[in-house]
Amino acid sequence: MKKYSFFDPATGLFHRTAYEGPEAFVCVPEGFEKIEGHFDMHCQRVDLTGAEPVVVDYVPPAPADDQLQTWQWDSATRRWLSFPTLAALKAQRIASVQAEIDAQELQQARPQRDVLTALVAGLQPPPEAVLRLQEIEAAIVPLRARRAALEAATTETELTSAG
Structure with missing residues (x-):
């Protein structure tokens, strides 16, 4: 055939x-x-x-680059391969850090409720609730700093060093 x-x-x-x-x-x-x-x-x-x-x-025309990807011809596979742009890498890493922040913030509801309930009643907030809120804030502060460093990165090297 x-x-x-x-x-x-x-x-x-x-x-x-x-x-x-x-x-x-x-x-x-x-x-x-x-x-x-x-x-x-x-x-x-x-x-x-x-x-x-x-x-x-034949090397066909490259697909159009956009905000999140750019294209490079790979002679081994003889195909255009997409690579994430700095904006895409930043968004991915920032989303990961934000997920960690969100997870910490989800733990605030009960201690906040306990503190507010006590304050509204004119009582001293429970020390364990206050301590828990302080622990959560202590965990969030470095995450916020990491997110800010990621947002400020202007190169892949800076992005890598920011975490």
Whole structure:
């Protein structure tokens, strides 16, 4: 059985489908031509400048960069690979630190209630509730400082050193 790929005769770019089977049953998509062999449409194309069509390596245009990713051609895989931007790395690390802060803050509800209930009643707040609030705040302060350092980072090196 033979393998066939289909290409656009105007651009040399391959169609997404291919065929394997008897040549008599090849159904060429409209506007395309066939070439024997199975080729990778993502990194090969047909060079139409010579007398005969020849399959050559091809680097397609890069996808558009955006706020969170940039693209680099990887010659080993012959594909565009996305890499996170500094903004994406910052957002990821800040989200992780914020999750730690949120977890600490969730523990404040009961001690805050105990302190407020005592104050509203004109009583001294329970020492264990006050101590627990102080412990929670002591855990949150370095996390806030770490988050601020991450937000201030302007390079990946600064981001790494900020934690």
